Amino acid sequence: MDQIKLNVGASPIWEQEGWYTLDHKLKENSGTNIAGDAAAISLADKACSTVFCSHMFEHIPHTKLETILLEFNRVLAPGGVLRILIPDLMRIARAYVEHGEEFFRHAREEDESIRTDLGFGGMFMNFIVSPGQDTALLNRGLDKFIAGYAHIYAYDFEMLQTLLERTGFGGIRQAGFCESAIQDYKEPLHVKGLPAKWEAMNQAFYKAHGLVHYYDNIAGRYVINFKVTGFDRDPYVSLIIEATKDRHIDASTYESLNKSPKNYNRYAYSLLKDPAFSRRLESMLGPGSAKIPGEMQ
DSSP states (O other): OOOEEEEETOOTTBOOTTOEEEETTOSSOBTTEEESOTTSOSSOTTOEEEEEEESOGGGSOGGGHHHHHHHHHHHEEEEEEEEEEEEBHHHHHHHHHTTOHHHHHHHHHHOTTSOOTTHHHHHHHHHHSOEEEEEEEEOTTSOOEEEEESOOOOBOHHHHHHHHHHTTEEEEEEOOTTOOSSGGGGSOOEETTSOSSOOOOSHHHHHHTTOOEEEETTTTEEEEOOOEEOSOOOTTTEEEEEEEEOSOOOGGGOOOGGGOTTSSGGGGGGGGGSHHHHHHHHHHHOTTTTSOTTOOO
16 A cells, blocks of 8 residues: 555645545544544554644644654654644744734734734734634633633744654754645645645635635534645745654653653643542543543552
């Protein structure tokens, strides 16, 4: 069987000939579409020649990112290429400090959801924490919904380089927009049926091309009448990283940074030491849900 090219977090409207997709929004497996979690990909070891992941890491709890990188390491063949796009924390922070009007104007063209009612600070923070449907925040009593979130963390090159090196990747470099030795990655994200060039996909773009893309608050779903294909997007705000798998990492013996005394990640699980909280969590989610990741109980 030929090795698989996998787009993780592709969204249900993305498709590309010769590629598989994995997305938690998919209801079931069908053809080359894989439903499920990036931390537990239903593919064999070394099944993939390349994995692409665009603007997904900022939606993942930072305490879980190593688990996902280890899973990418597992499914990639030796020498396989991982390509990642994320909002560039360094570039965004610099623009905030310098009150970079031009940067945020371009950023707003690429993402109209960025808030502007709190000035530069509000725009900056919208890259770090933003409303959405990926992560739900409850109070510590687990009896009150607070809000849903999309972005919950941000990274710069150094942060991801450190994590990638630890999880078995080498040749880690910052790539240019649509710049890659892999031919597929030279094609930018675009609407199927339109020319293969990047255009900011905002409401003005949709209107100009007779497209529909909006969230229906009453129905509780997106209304979209098109498909997209291609890869790199949002060149103004994106950090693009390519790396290759240069060694296999056994996830069962990996020592996570969550256990490091040099950071505060351990405190993220402190509520699980509270018996009343743990009992309530397990009554909601089932046995084992109150287990601290990576610890035997």
